[in-house]
Amino acid sequence: MTTVNVPQESPINTTFLTLVRRLGLIEGTSTLVLFGVAMPLKYLAGMPTAVRIVGSVHGFLFVALALLLLLAVSKVPISRAAAWLGVLAAIVPFGPFVYDRWLVRQFPPIADDLSDPPAEPSA
Numbered sequence: 001m002t003t004v005n006v007p008q009e010s011p012i013n014t015t016f017l018t019l020v021r022r023l024g025l026i027e028g029t030s031t032l033v034l035f036g037v038a039m040p041l042k043y044l045a046g047m048p049t050a051v052r053i054v055g056s057v058h059g060f061l062f063v064a065l066a067l068l069l070l071l072a073v074s075k076v077p078i079s080r081a082a083a084w085l086g087v088l089a090a091i092v093p094f095g096p097f098v099y100d101r102w103l104v105r106q107f108p109p110i111a112d113d114l115s116d117p118p119a120e121p122s123a
Contacts, residue, residue, distance in 0.1 A: 014110050016075045020068050021100055021110065024086065027065045028096030030058040035093060065090055082106070 038054035041047040069083040086103075089095035104110060 012107055012109060013076050014107070016072060017078075017103070017107060017110050020065075020072050020076075020086075021103060023061065023065050023068055024090070024096040024100055027058070027061040027090055028094065028100075030054065030061050031090075031093050031096075034058050062090055065096075076107075078106075 034051070034054045038050040041050040066087045069078075069086040072078050073080055073083050086096075086099050089099035
């Protein structure tokens with residue numbers, strides 16, 4: 001993937017970036033459910049309601065992700081080019097997953113935010 005300049009002069013808001021990553025993964029999954037489950041149900045089983053429901057949820061998630069990415073320019077901060085790259089990635093199936101890997105490489109402190117369960121407080 002291309003290199004996009006990521007501003008590093010400000011501290012990274014890892015909490016907001018983790019939110020962006022989670023929503024991206026959910027949105028990417030909704031795309032796969034739309035194409036892999038709802039559309040076959042519509043065309044092979046005659047159930048157009050599946051596409052209406054899953055498509056509406058997917059559309060909402062896409063718009064929410066696009067807004068979060070644009071907010072990330074000031075909150076994380078990431079560059080505008082990186083935010084637009086994330087929006088473009090969300091258009092392509094599997095794009096959010098590739099973009100997530102790219103974010104982890106650009107912001108190493110977030111690498112384990114989604115894979116590790118929260119630590120339990122010690123007694």
